[in-house]
Amino acid sequence: MRNFLLLILVITACTPKASNEELTDSARPNILFIMADDHAQKAISAYGGGLIETPNIDRLAQEGALFENSFVTNSICAPSRAVMLTGKFSHINGKRDNLDVFDASQPMFPKLLQREGYETALIGKWHLKSTPQGFDDWKILIDQGDYYTPEFVTNTDTFQQEGYVTDIITDYVLDFLKGRKKQKPFCLFYHHKAPHRNWMPDLEDLKMFAEEDLPVPPTFFDDYEGREAAATAEMRIADMFLSMDMKLHPENYEVENGKGGNDRFDAESAWKGSYNRMTDAQKAAWDAHYDTINAAFANANLSGKELALWKYQRYMKDYLRCIKSVDDNVGRVLDYLDESGLAENTLVVYTSDQGFYLGEHGWYDKRFMYEQSFRTPLLMRLPGTVSPGLRVQELVQNIDYAPTFLDFARVDIPNDYQGLSLKSLLTQQPVDWREALYYHYYEYPDGWHKVKRHYGVRTDRYKLIHFYHDIDTWELYDLQKDPDELNNLYGIDAYAEVQHRLHQKLKELRTQYGDS
Template structure:
């Protein structure tokens, strides 16, 4: 009898600990437009400047996914997919303009109903009141790099400081002071960076000044090997980049003009020029001390816009600014990991890092995303799961952002609804090799002609070696164009082989697989309307 009593006492005392260990905490750090090629652990040409020491540390302590992709490479639709585990045509968020139905099923609502405390801090880019969170404080729309506003259940609040730092501080404060420490938690730490217009924190504005970044081999791509979409896009360093907003080139006359304009505005200015004028005097002093001498040097060189010299200069300015915003995110990763260790939460907390899509850092002469080409189709995914994931491991299976919702639920021991369209990554994180893991991915981009950068609508299918893309609809010759790439022999996707008879059999296979995936994901036609002309 005494043995039974002792066993019951032991269970009573230690069952909360067992329950905690059986329900791991999850910290999901997320960014905007952060390409794999800007993370050292992925091994790109930018690795030499050590852009992300803390993310590299996370990769050493966890698993890096080499073939991580998105379903629709644009901000708001990607985030809708993350929450719902469904493709854009199912969750209803196909582009950045339309509304998002918050009433629909989302993974955090399911976690909340199953005993998890949920929190969302930072950028979500889905207008409307958040649901399924015990605590949420989010940026309105794109948010601002400097002195941002945040929205909660109780309305809007303005803060002084740099956005990544504020998101990090709020997240750690929630961990310390606001959560119910009797419950497991899912904390979403979501950043504005590395989104356009790439404005680094005051401490980082001079970072990389003494470095000449290596250039991608296809910086001067002429698009001869591809069709209408690549040739007619509007996202090039050569033509599209804006002087003031993107490249931070402002002479004294321009500064005076915009100062006068924003002094007449009510509230805080927004937009490409407005971000600079949200700064307070101290912030602007640091900014000007760094950028003014560089801009003076630029003007003295009298570089002709659109020339090769211009493109090289724009590449250096743009990518350095981009990496400066990424540096603050990397700082956040380090701070959060250090806090978890200090607070004794490290061993029972999964830390995941990702981004809503990839981005072009001069490849093909571009910036932005949208295309199914590798740079924007791929996205970083790194996860540390103590006791489950082998430190320093890498996975080469095809994974996609439709998988995240199911993965979080599986981590929590909760069954995912049957109508979610992804697969749990838990077996992969545990080092297993499921025999039935997918061999192909489906992609669909919808935002044309109403979106930015004139990227035509397209859908496609890819395996590990071959990729097939179908461009269709308005402003595509004959309503349809195809591209096919052999990623083994042409990893930079410089030459479509669609008309090459040597690939006819592979093209036929992928066309069949494209239809299979359309059927599997219940793809429906989303109406495409011509863009209205301004009167």
């Protein structure tokens, strides 16, 4: 017996042991961070919008979690991306608006993952006016990028790639997944341009909705009564450019009379440049679809409400067609994860940099703290950890993404992060969660669309907003009774106690987040 025990000890001592790093890497999930640009919640069928079917994005809701109350901190492209990278509000990370240059040398969660053994990559849209840091590999669009024959930048090269941008970005993502370092977990940013303005669909999707009219939101002809900032904003679909937005050519109209949110912008030249990025074959396919529509418009001589409604249909069909391509390509990547065996240990996240107006209040674009642009889609899947079909009701925000990724990767979350890890919500563990959200938008008077600066607080039922700079107005909404936010209740006696409580909560949050 004694000799047998000695033999066991010898065998145990001689058996190679896995290193702590190997054990950790085998347990830590890969992270696939998918982000679209300007993807409204209601344009995902899992959210019940009824506008379009998105079966591939819906898979993440069916096989994982959908966040019912997901929001941003600053509803505009580049600042939202900076918030996600840093886990901090715009006034802390320094990227308040699209005009600021983001300081990529500051701490960001990809750097922490990289330091802890993750292979990190960024493919698609960066849009932060600086060179990416914290990524082993990156291939990014220049600024907004182009839908056809887009130009890409790497750390060694700048080049054009013929084709459609959503397909191309996905091709590069699949190339990374197939060629990645197998011994390391990865964090891959798969960031689309679409469905950002000017909404140029893939040629194979042009026939979608061709024979139908899309439903018009009941607030499309909003008069903005009691909402001064809404009344002065320049985001109306009725004012969209005939050229760049509607994709009409000069022969289809007498004069470009759209303001497009920036009457100094040369929309006709911009549209000509976008159109000419297509090859001759692509132009032929494009013209075969649009020329008849454009000629009918030229003969119709529309004005007033009729013109606004025509623009709405043209805008919405092209917007949704762009989303069809995003969904198709997300499906390509999800299929590869399944086929390669990566799906079982990959946290897949789908979101947008913010929401978007799809005709509500007569608008397109984002920026406001009103629901359609304040909300953003958020879906997460991790088999074996996140229960299929989970619906998360808590108030979450894009400052929560960075701590969530670090938490799942078993990396310490920095003390100065202002967001909360969503892991406890995803694993349905008891947690003392936030009761209110803070928001702050800055891009005025510079930039596009003339949306006033504002900040505010939102609870599960109420919202208080302060517009400032060259205006000083307050708005209060009861979202339960007025989900469209048409009736400003600020100063109404019946809501005096609610107003007082919201002012107190707003003061607390501004102090908590250091924004006073």
